[in-house]
Amino acid sequence: MDKHSISAEKGAYISIAAYIFLSALKLSFGYFGDSKGLWADGLNNSTDIIASIAVLIGLKISKRPPDGNHAYGHLRAETIASLVAAFIMITVGLQVVFSAVESFFQPKSTTVPNMLTAYVAIFSAIFMFGIYRYNIVLSKKINSSSLYAVAQDNRSDALVSVGAFIGILGTKLGIPWLDAIAAAVVGIIICKTAWGIFRDASISLTDGFDDQLLQKIGQTISSTEGVKDMSEIKARMHGSEILLETTVHVNPLLTVIQGHDITVKIEENLLQKYNIQHVIVHIEPFAFHKKGNRQ
Numbered sequence: 597m598d599k600h601s602i603s604a605e606k607g608a609y610i611s612i613a614a615y616i617f618l619s620a621l622k623l624s625f626g627y628f629g630d631s632k633g634l635w636a637d638g639l640n641n642s643t644d645i646i647a648s649i650a651v652l653i654g655l656k657i658s659k660r661p662p663d664g665n666h667a668y669g670h671l672r673a674e675t676i677a678s679l680v681a682a683f684i685m686i687t688v689g690l691q692v693v694f695s696a697v698e699s700f701f702q703p704k705s706t707t708v709p710n711m712l713t714a715y716v717a718i719f720s721a722i723f724m725f726g727i728y729r730y731n732i733v734l735s736k737k738i739n740s741s742s743l744y745a746v747a748q749d750n751r752s753d754a755l756v757s758v759g760a761f762i763g764i765l766g767t768k769l770g771i772p773w774l775d776a777i778a779a780a781v782v783g784i785i786i787c788k789t790a791w792g793i794f795r796d797a798s799i800s801l802t803d804g805f806d807d808q809l810l811q812k813i814g815q816t817i818s819s820t821e822g823v824k825d826m827s828e829i830k831a832r833m834h835g836s837e838i839l840l841e842t843t844v845h846v847n848p849l850l851t852v853i854q855g856h857d858i859t860v861k862i863e864e865n866l867l868q869k870y871n872i873q874h875v876i877v878h879i880e881p882f883a884f885h886k887k888g889n890r891q
Contacts (some may be wrong), residue, residue, distance in 0.1 A: 602789055604674075605739045608652040609732045611746050614727045615645045615753075625716045627740045630643050631709035633760040633775060634717055636695070640688055640756055647749055658835055667801040668874075671835025674742040675800050681745040685752060689786030692756065694778035716766040720729045721757035724750055737870070739836045741800065745793045752786040786889040803832040813872070817842055822850075822858040824882035834874075840866065841876040848881030855879045 622638030625631070645754030654677020660670040686870075730749035759782040799805075810831055818826045828843040844862070846855055859877040866872040 603734055603738050604655050605652060605685055607734050607740075608655060608703050608746060611648040611727060611731065611750060612645055612652070614724065614750075615641045615648060618753075619645065620726065622720060625710075625713050629710035629713035629716075631717075631760075631764055633763040633779075634709070634713045637717065637756055637760045639719070640692075643688060643748060644683060644753060648680045648746060650680040650684070651746050653677065654680070654742055655740075657884035668834055668839070671837055672801065674835045675740065675797050675833070676739065677742040678745040678793055679750060679797040679801070681742070682790045682797060683863045684791070685745075685749055685790035686787055689752070689783045692759075692779055692786060693784030695774045696783060699776040699779070708767060709764050711764075714761055715762060715769070717757050717761035717807040721754045721761065724754040724757060728754060741797065741836060745797075748789045748793055752782075752789055753812045755785055758782070758784060800833040805831045805833065809870075813840065813870060814842075814867065817844060817862055817868055818864055820844075820858065822846055822854075822861070827867055827880070828878075837872065837874060838872045839874045839876070840872055843878040843880055843889045845880045863873060 598762045613628055619641035622634050622641060626633075626635030626638050653674045657673035658669075658671045658677075660666075662669045680750060728747050728750035731743055735747050759775075759778040762778040766772060766774030768776075811828065813831065814826060814829045817823065817829065823844045825845040826842060827845060829840070830842075831838055831840040833839075842862075844858070846858055850858075860881065862877050863875050866875055872889035
C-alpha cells in the first residue's frame with residue numbers, strides 16, 4: 597500500500613471514530629438534557645458515519661491494481677466516493693434548512709434545555725473543527741479529492757454544532773427564533789459546500805481539467821531543452837492522478853535516441869514540478885519552413 601492510500605484511509609478512520617464518539621455524546625446529552633437541537637445534531641453525525649464509510653470503501657477500491665477491465669487502475673473510485681459524500685451532505689443541508697423553516701410555523705416548546713447541552717454542543721464544534729483542520733491539510737498534502745470531501749463534511753458538522761449551541765442559548769435567553777435563523781444559515785453553508793464537491797467530482801468524472809493548470813504544464817513542456825514547438829496538450833484526472841498527452845516538435849535531424857532523451861526530460865520535469873506520473877509524449881518533426889529556423 598502506498599503512502600497516499602495509508603494517509604487517506606487514516607483520515608477516513610479518524611472521521612469515523614470522531615462521528616461515533618460525537619453521535620453517542622450528543623444523543624445521550626440531547627435526550628437527558630431535553631435539547632432537540634443537540635439530539636438532531638447527534639442524528640446528523642450518525643448519517644456522517646455512513647458518508648465516511650462510503651469514502652473509506654472508495655479509497656480501498658481505488659488502490660486495487662490494474663486489471664483486464666481497468667487498464668489505468670481503479671483510482672476513479674475515490675472520485676465516486678467524493679460524489680457519494682456530496683449527495684449525503686446536500687441531503688443533510690436541505691433537511692436542516694427545511695427543519696428551520698418548519699420551526700417558524702410550529703408552536704414553541706416550553707421545555708428549556710439544560711445548559712450542559714450547550715457546553716456539549718460548543719465542545720463538539722471545537723472538536724470537529726480540529727478534525728477538519730487535520731483532514732484538510734492532509735488532503736491537500738496528498739492531493740486526495742475524497743479526503744477533501746470528508747474534511748468539508750467535518751467543517752459542516754462543526755457549523756451544525758455551532759448552530760445547535762446558538763439555538764440552545766437562544767432558548768435559554770427567551771429568543772427561540774434564533775435557533776431557526778442559525779439552522780437556516782448553517783444549512784445553506786452545507787448545501788454550498790456540497791455543491792462545490794459535487795461540481796469538482798463531476799468535472800473530474802467527465803474528463804474536465806483546470807485550464808490554467810494545463811497552460812502552466814504546457815509552458816513547462818515548451819521550455820524543455822530540445823522542444824521547438826508544442827502543437828497539442830490534453831489532460832484528465834484519474835482519481836488523484838493526472839493523465840497527460842502531448843505532441844511536441846523537435847529538430848527532424850535528431851536520432852531516435854536523441855528524440856527519446858527529450859521525452860524523458862519532459863517526463864522528469866512534469867514529475868518534479870506537478871507530480872505527473874503518466875505522460876504520453878508524441879514526437880513530430882519540426883517544420884522549419886513554417887516556423888522559421890529556430891535553433
